[in-house]
Every structure is written in structure tokens, then in C-alpha cells.
Amino acid sequence: MSDLDNDVPFRMLPELNGISHFFWTAGERGELMFLHCQDCDGLIHPPQPLCPRDHSKNLEPRAVSGRGRVHTFTINHQPWMPGPELPYVVAIVEIEEDPSVRLMTNLVRVEPGDVRIGMPVRAVFEHHADDGGDVWIPLFEPDLEQV
């Protein structure tokens, strides 16, 4: 995984509340993390206090590989807010370890016209300094090592 440093004001800076703090800061170490339920062995996203499957509170952040596939995507041509250069790709990425875990994200380092459903991707992190604390936004780029 590589690092992206970017001063572009972000798309949507996340709120750093207690339960999601690990998710937005794991990118400092180049890691993509999800809550893992120790009781049913499932991954959980977005972060929440109880496992949606068995209501367990026995949850711990766990690093995953960062690999995934494009579940679906859309190309945004509309300048909704100050942010990335247009057009950019908004995608839902399925995580390799559990394809039921899906992340709303942006794809980078790819021509919007080259994006395909099922395309292998991997996480990269965009660092943003913010008053509430630094965040590392997980974005995805094509993974040329997966076929």
C-alpha cells in the first residue's frame, strides 16, 4: 500500500467519534481496519457498538489485507462541493476477507472510463490534517497484482 498526501479539501471529512476513530486513523500505518466480532467471526462496517448479527459487544478492530473488488460505481461529473478534480469515481468496494462488508469510497489512479464492476482494487490512504485530528481516508486504486 502506498500513501497519498493531498491538500485538496476533502469530499467529506469524517467525524472522529470514539467508535470510528480507529477506522480513520489506521491508514497512518497503511492499514485498513474493520471491527471484528470475536463471537461470530464477522467483520462489521460501519463501526457500531454491537455486532448486527448476534448483538455481541465483543468487538475489536482488525487489520485486513486492503484488497477488494468494485461492487458498483458511478462517475461523478457534478461539482457538488470543493473537492477532487472532476470527473471522479465513487465506488462501493467489497472487502476481500468478507464481500458482505462494503465500503463507500473513491477510486484513484484510474481513468473513469476504465473502471469495471468486479475490478480488483487495493486501499491507499489520503492524509488530511483537520482541527479535530488527522485522518487517513481509505481510497482504492487498481490492484495490478490481483487477477
Ligand SMILES: [Zn+2]
Ligand atoms: Zn457477531
